[in-house]
Amino acid sequence: MRFFRSRLSPPILLLMPAFVIIALVVAVPLLFSLYTSFTGYRLVKPDSLWQWVGLRNYQRLLSDVDFWWAFGRTLVFLTVALNLELVLGLCIALLIDKLTAGQRVIRTIMMFPMMFSPILVGFQFKYIFNDNVGLVNNAIQSLGWSDVTIPWLVNPVTANLAILMAEVWMSTPIFAILLLAGLMAMPRDPIEAAKVDGCNPWQVFRHITLPYLMPFVYIAMAIRSLDVARAYDMVKIMTNGGPAGRTELLWTLIARTGYQDARMGMANAMSYASILLSVYFTVYFFRKLAAARRTMGGVA
Amino acid sequence: MNFVRGIQAALFSCAALGALTAVASAEDAANWGSFPGYTLKVKLVGGTQYEKLYTRIPEWEKATGAKVEIVSSKNHFELDREIKQDIASGTITWCVGSNHTSFAPQYGDLYVDLKTLIPQATLDEFVPGTLAASMVDGRLVQLPRVTDVSNLYYLKDLYENADNKAKYKEKFGTELAPPTTYDELKQQVIFFASPPNLYGTAFAGKDEGMTGRFMEIVRANGGDMFDENWNPIFNSQAGIDALQWFIDIYNAKAVPAGTVNYTWDDIGQAFAAGTLAVDLDWPGFAAFYNDPAKSKVAGKVGFALSPLGTAGKRGGWSGSHSFSVTEACDNKEAAASLVNFLTDYDSAMMEARAGNLPTRTKAFTDVVEEFKKSDTPYMAEMFAVWGQSLADARTPPLVPQWIEVSNVIWPELQAAIVGQKTAKEALDTAAKKATQIMEDAGVLQ
Structure with missing residues (x-):
């Protein structure tokens, strides 16, 4: 007690438990996994935790074409998925905001896709796009549009599109809910004033509604850019990164390396390389959020 | 137990065979050991086709006085991942785990050599090739429950x-x-x-x-x-x-x-x-x-x-689903008893009736007879064909x-x-x- 009284001020003492907990649950695991990325650590051989290999894992990554393809594909997937989900989510939110009756029911129904486990969504879409007994091909053939069997999950473009569609289907409601919250919290006076001044609906949306919503958009983007890795289960079920790595994303590659191959040292090196991606997206969206708040007259 | 036997008898309309099985079972019951009050923790593969066998567990509990606690039941790939995490964290707090011949070599010395716990006479009742494929580095790390070949x-x-x-x-x-x-x-x-x-x-x-x-x-x-x-x-x-x-x-x-x-x-x-x-x-x-x-x-x-x-x-690409006993287990005899029970003749017959290839030699021939008698020639024919291919069965390379x-x-x-x-x-x-x-x-x- 004497030690604390003499050396530490009350604010530091009061914050100490929070620092300790954060250190234990965040900093220590992060540092530990960083350390393992410099080792030949294999899950099934605990002794290999002390097998220091220096930069070998990172050197191998630099020359690993498959890893960089997965890195690039993940970047494109994130960009396209987030933008699509934003546009669709915004449209849905605007439509629901206009409803005068039954809004609660619609809001609840809209959240259904979020309630499904990603594994289940993966199985659903795998079946929908199955080239032999799948719904899409059967519909195309039954309606007489074509006799050709389209290998949706094989062609590099359609396979990635199918995964993208599953991801968008599952996660667009998150955007819609967040943006709807923004719309519902929005003051009506500026809109009424703009209408009185003769603005058309597009002008009202472009110059009043959208700027007001931008902080919500960037918060949603920042959350989703980190959260989109949930798509791992879905991709694992639909294609497991194949065929021939055509749909390989960082998450499928890292999970296979870490758990199936048990090469946790290498998997952690991959994770640290891919953290760059998460850091970039988070910094980018938070900067945009600060700028949007400045535009709205808030404190950045 | 009687209830299970009753269903078998009703299903296959074979009173004589049912009686014989009941006798065999009664003999076995005396051999499962006595572990009153002990709780055996197990991690078993889940899924409809695997879980029917677990309906026999209460029978073993009744015979031994022990209790089985299923601490994890997942598909094989998830179970594999969980077991690797347990190895990494040094938390092997369970005794019996589902295993597979393709996975077994990865686990190093996680599992015991069952030759030290299961009598040789019992091991002799298994299909020799299937048992041989269950060895890793000369150690019998698993007892096969069903085998697969295409x-x-x-x-x-x-x-x-x-x-x-x-x-x-x-x-x-x-x-x-x-x-x-x-x-x-x-x-x-x-x-x-x-x-x-x-x-x-x-x-x-x-x-x-x-x-x-x-x-x-x-x-x-x-x-x-x-x-x-x-x-x-x-x-x-x-x-x-x-x-x-x-x-x-x-x-x-x-x-x-x-x-x-x-x-x-x-x-x-x-x-x-x-x-x-x-x-x-x-x-x-x-x-x-x-x-x-x-x-x-x-x-x-x-x-x-x-x-x-x-x-x-x-x-002849082949593999077997199996059960193993951990080295860290605090009651290996009880664990081995359960593994033995879940791969015994009755268990093998239960697996075989569901269309899986049993690992006990006797069950292989008996189930064909049973299918013939119960007017199911389709399944009898299947077993006859698959039985022939067992001679060519070969596992993937048994390396970690x-x-x-x-x-x-x-x-x-x-x-x-x-x-x-x-x-x-x-x-x-x-x-x-x-x-x-x-x-x-x-x-x-």
Whole structure:
């Protein structure tokens, strides 16, 4: 007690438990996994935790074409998925905001896709796009549009599109809910004033509604850019990164390396390389959020 | 127990056999040991086809006074992941785990050598080849509950169709009959294919399923995956020919284009939907294919032995689901007793009646008799065919690196099948990666 009284001020003492907990649950695991990325650590051989290999894992990554393809594909997937989900989510939110009756029911129904486990969504879409007994091909053939069997999950473009569609289907409601919250919290006076001044609906949306919503958009983007890795289960079920790595994303590659191959040292090196991606997206969206708040007259 | 016996008797209308089984069971009950008040923690593979056996656990609990606590029940891949995490964190607090011959080599000294816990007389009752395949480095780390090896399912009406017969004879100069070689199988699946309504066949195109099917043909062609010093040799001519077989049927559109993403369930569903002429598959599908409520091809399915390769051999890719006992277990006798119980004659018969290949020699013959008596010749015929192929059954290489090596092989096989690489390029790349894995592991100097 004497030690604390003499050396530490009350604010530091009061914050100490929070620092300790954060250190234990965040900093220590992060540092530990960083350390393992410099080792030949294999899950099934605990002794290999002390097998220091220096930069070998990172050197191998630099020359690993498959890893960089997965890195690039993940970047494109994130960009396209987030933008699509934003546009669709915004449209849905605007439509629901206009409803005068039954809004609660619609809001609840809209959240259904979020309630499904990603594994289940993966199985659903795998079946929908199955080239032999799948719904899409059967519909195309039954309606007489074509006799050709389209290998949706094989062609590099359609396979990635199918995964993208599953991801968008599952996660667009998150955007819609967040943006709807923004719309519902929005003051009506500026809109009424703009209408009185003769603005058309597009002008009202472009110059009043959208700027007001931008902080919500960037918060949603920042959350989703980190959260989109949930798509791992879905991709694992639909294609497991194949065929021939055509749909390989960082998450499928890292999970296979870490758990199936048990090469946790290498998997952690991959994770640290891919953290760059998460850091970039988070910094980018938070900067945009600060700028949007400045535009709205808030404190950045 | 009596209730279970009662159901068996009612199902198979075989009072005499039921009585005999009850006697055998009563004898066994005395041998399971006594562990009153002890709670045995187990991690078991989940899923409908595996969990029926666990309905016998209360019987063991009653006989021994112990309690079984299932601390985890997941599919094999998730269970594998969880076990690896347990090893990494040093938290092996459970005694019995489901295992598989393909996974077992990875776990090092996690499991005990069951030869020290199970009487030799009991071990002698297992199918010798199946038991031998359960050993890793001379240690019996698992007791097999069911074994798997693939043979051909085919649609009989296609083979019996007079028009098909005539066209086939005209085209190839031979009678249309179930294929005996991979060349013949290729010829026939291309002949039957009429997409999108009917394909010749489909194959597991990803994960270990793809590697396994490739390995099967490599071995049937006289090659292998590794030489005696663990150098990868699957990029030999036997390997190139094997991969070319897949490429040829893929390019001929004799398989659905999506087959490169298929796993067992996809193939099973496709064959049951009547969209595949032939299916090289596991015995567990036999009952499903013949169930009119679930399958359009019920009553039309024939069986044939898996084809021979260019070396005149069968690949016989085989594996067994099994149970193991951990070294860290605080009551290995109780754990071994449960493992013994779950693989005993009654358990083997229960697995066999569901259409799985049992691991006890006696159960193999008895279940065929039982199916014959119960007027189920379809299942009796299945067991007869699969029984013949057990002699050729061979597991994947029993090294800890097998799954890792498989994970570098199957994406390359896919690349060749979908036309991104030639067979040689793909296999050379995979062999180079496999060599690095074996070097890193210190297996290959």
